[in-house]
Amino acid sequence: MARPRQFDAEVAVDRAMEVFWRKGYAATTPQDLVDALGIGKGSLYNAFGSKRELFERALRRYRDSQTVALVESLERPGPVKERLRSTLLALVEMDLGDPDRRGCMAANTATELAGVDEEATELVRRMIDRTEGAFQALIEEGQRAGEIDPGRDAAALGSLLMNIAVGMRVLGRVAEGPERLLRVIDATIDTL
Template sequence: MGRPKQFDPDAAVEQAMQVFWRKGYAATTPQDLVDALGIGKGSLYNAFGSKHALFERALVRYRDGQAQALIDLLEQSGSVKGRLRDALRLLVELDLGDPDRRGCLAVNTAAERAMTDEAATELVRRMFDRTEGAFRALIEEGQRAGEVASDRDARAIGSQLLATAVGLRLLARVAEGPDRLSRVIDATIDSL
């Protein structure tokens, strides 16, 4: 009979997500994870199999929490342009308010692991697809409501908004303040 688990796996994935988010995949050592999770290496590998398997679970947790929060904001009621502006401002506020300036775990993972890590690349691609789909749906709603010109390609605008959000997340990591980021948001909304 095996010993009962001495830790909460969900809490461990949350802690691991925080470490990967702060340090990146490559710079995170198994010892970093052991220290953050408060468990032994044997328990880490018995529970999660590998550092990479734990990283994948951390990305899924990020998607289900952080990334979903943006989509939830976009799907609220109210002015389409107002919701879009609020969503982009929220990203900037979160990033500038983070003392570690971690940015977005999905964006960071795309920059670090794209095309060298098939599983992580696919998880990030699906997160981006989901976000882009939410942007496109919002634009289509705006077109039906007359807030966005109906002759504009909603799919192309959705892609542009995803690129804007990704760019904002990267710029916020090095921004001295919100001015440049606010200009990007205002220009984006004004272009609709």
């Protein structure tokens, strides 16, 4: 008779996400995961199959928490430029307030695994597409409301905002303070 699982798999995925987010996929060892999750190696492999399978679940958890939160921030009511500014400011505060300066797990995964791990690459690509689509929808809303010139290409601006957000997350990993990032936000809003 099999012993019942002595840990909460969802909590374990959350903890694994934190480890992978901080260290990256390649630098995370099975021992790192065992230590963070508080389970034995046998339980780790029985529950999740492999480090790779656990990483994919952790990356999906990141998508379901971080990407969804960003999209929801962009979709809340209020003037478009104010929503964009507050969303970008929240990213700065999150990154600079993080003692590990992890940045964006999706961007970190893209730089580490793109071209090497097709499944992880595709998952990150879908996260980027979803976020970029939310930026484009925000631009289109701003155009309808008269906040943004309707003659501007909403898809191009959505791509630009996605690129700015990712760049800010990378800068946030090494920034000594918020000044440069705040200049980026101001310039971004001014370009719209």
